[in-house]
Amino acid sequence: MAEDPYAPARIRELPSWLLGRAAARGHHLVAGALAREGLRMMHHAVLSAVAELGPVSQAELGRSLSIDPKDMVAIVNELQSRGLVTRTPDPKDRRKNAIAISVSGRRRLRRTEALGDEANAELTAALSPAEREQLIALLTRIIQPEELACDTTESSE
Amino acid sequence: MAEDPYAPARIRELPSWLLGRAAARGHHLVAGALAREGLRMMHHAVLSAVAELGPVSQAELGRSLSIDPKDMVAIVNELQSRGLVTRTPDPKDRRKNAIAISVSGRRRLRRTEALGDEANAELTAALSPAEREQLIALLTRIIQPEELACDTTESSE
């Protein structure tokens, strides 16, 4: 074999590139695991958020999970048609839909959570528990810059 | 409604979710920066890889960057039409295209590399240099499991 697998590039050292590759692998593993329950990642995320937050509006769900309102409509539609959540008009604010998890939704969530945990364990199999916590902490700080950073020049172009 | 920004979910502690969010932010920042030069992330990645590897076939570029051959065609097409790379048939193997960076491509690459570095600096602004290196190391190990792990059941599915 002539070509080595090479240590390619400047690219491979950029956090943005590494994040993209790692996220792709994570998505692949988790989506594959959740597919056994017929759910996609966002479905599981919404289901889990609904279980935690109780009856919530779709807009609030979208804000908490950074999901586009357009996509949220489709997700809730499918979850509702599967009987995993209920969508009832909010009497206090008739614009809103109160999304709540159903009994079967809670049951399904228990299984998908186990599958998601398994997939994440495989994703971080090369890391020690301490390193995994470290990764989680670092990623968390990367994700939320606006809540902490107030002086960063917002790329004034 | 003055709801707190909440400490949402089990979801927000999963590495797969955090990786997805962080990658989305990284892509947003880098893509926005590179857009000033009229290039997308993959264009810049390919351009950088070509600069490093010298004349390479498209298939080899795709393998090194995990880019689908189909997408590689479109990327090389655009890079070539912009005069940033040259695509000459390989005399030794007429199936292959020898992709090489041009002079203007090298010039453009210098600018896009600076823009990419800036964007990555902003992406990791909340991290100290040591933490950034830590993150890179952890991500690198997450990405390449096959090259190290030999006993992990590869979830043949």
Next chain:
DNA sequence: TGATACCGTTGGGCTCACCAATGACCTGGA
């Protein structure tokens, strides 16, 4: 009452990742 803002919904577009198939081509062995 009217102005403003939000909610859900629908419409489109863009980027990235993935899979199937084809013709041209190289390589190996019969």
Next chain:
DNA sequence: TCCAGGTCATTGGTGAGCCCAACGGTATCA
């Protein structure tokens, strides 16, 4: 020599995730 199998570049399509614009219905505030 010819054939089989594999690789390369290319084209086709699919799906997920993210973003923008617009609309009717509704709540809130002046």
